Amino acid sequence: MSDLESISSAYRTLLGVIEQVEPRIAQATRQELTDQRASLKLIASENYASLPVLATMGTWLSDKYAEGTVGHRFYAGCQNVDTVEAVAAEHARELFGAEYAYVQPHSGIDANLTAYWAILAHKVETPALAEFGAKGVAELSEADWETLRHRFGEQRLLGMSLDAGGHLTHGFRPNVSGKMFHQRSYGTDPNTELLDYDALAAQAREFRPLVIVAGYSAYPRRVNFAKMREIADEVGAVLMVDMAHFAGLVAGKVFTGDEDPVPFADVVTTTTHKSLRGPRGGMILATGEYAPSVDRGCPLVLGGPLSHVMAAKAVALAEARTAEFRTYAQNVADNAKALAEGLLRRDARLVTGGTDNHIVLLDVRNFGLTGRQAESALLESGIVTNRNSVPNDPNGAWYTTGIRLGTPALTSRGFTTSDMDEVAGMIVDVLRSTKPTTTSTGAPSKAKYTLPEQAREASLTAADTLLAAHPLYPGLDLS
Known part of the structure; x- marks a missing residue:
């Protein structure tokens, strides 16, 4: 029996075991693979983990409590978890050239929340405790804690605005990050839609934040982290970088020099499931100075x-430390460039006019659509995307004016630059065929639309052809 036949047999057996307990879950799991195989996944924050990564999650390691850190747990019997965590942290340090790695966060938001509190603990709590003399934390009076709470509440954060491409955890008011800090946002140049480092520096001088957050979730360009470091140093701020989206491009050495955040940031956060192609989860990299505070993630924030x-x-x-992954990462960037160029040749408008990372941000106003209409029309045509704000978005964060496209997932399936040009043509054909409708009052609808069946079927047929040429988990047979 070949390896793939053995793997297929193992998954069939596994699903059969699940089916005996709750058949609806087994069926939904089978259907998810079918659905993922049958669509062009262009969601920039999604990817396909390898079969070894998927298999690793389905083990009895799930059954163990292990609060604390390696060698310092609050539960007995954690020697194997110590090995697991130490190996993961070792790979992270070596891969990214980091002094310290913390692999416990359950998600990117958990990683950011842990990082924020670690920075506050290091920059605010530790100096304040020194003022209280030899008291331990447990010995602080209520007046001492009131002083600490007051100082925590006075701190400032400067992060990229949501419509410029930042993330909701970078100080967006409804998010906890926008409630923890006095917050301001920096945007992009209104003409070029690119980061304006001089304007950012001027804003930092005026606002004097404790933390400057760099990184993005929908900015289609690279960032000069050396310049971000200079700005932070000038105002005495901590530089935190959220590389959740582009960690795979850093790991794969596509981003090097000033575009690699690790040598310049005090703290770097990331997810592990986007361009890094791992399981859903988060991670923190930091300098040695911040390691003790980050290590307090449990019990500070995490369980x-x-x-x-x-x-x-x-x-x-x-896997990310291999030459094969470096080739993959370069292909992700090459495919994004090909997708952008294909869209531009077909007269689509892209935010910043293109891309040099893995993200393409398509402004759909030229098609007379909202982001929500475009997202829905593409979905029923076999192309999975997500609507996204553009700078100064007139439709707000719900309906939006943009579509965010990303190439990590299709690159994992083996798509090439010529394939991406064909995908660009499919996207434009669908959007040109889609027409907004009106509401019951006769006003233009931001959600409803019409799409001719012929256009939808043409896209589905083209998608099927591309997908058949690049199967997902080839050889894995659950039938």
């Missing part, structure tokens, strides 16, 4: 780490 997911992170990080 027990997900040991089975930390194990999967270790496997994914080991």
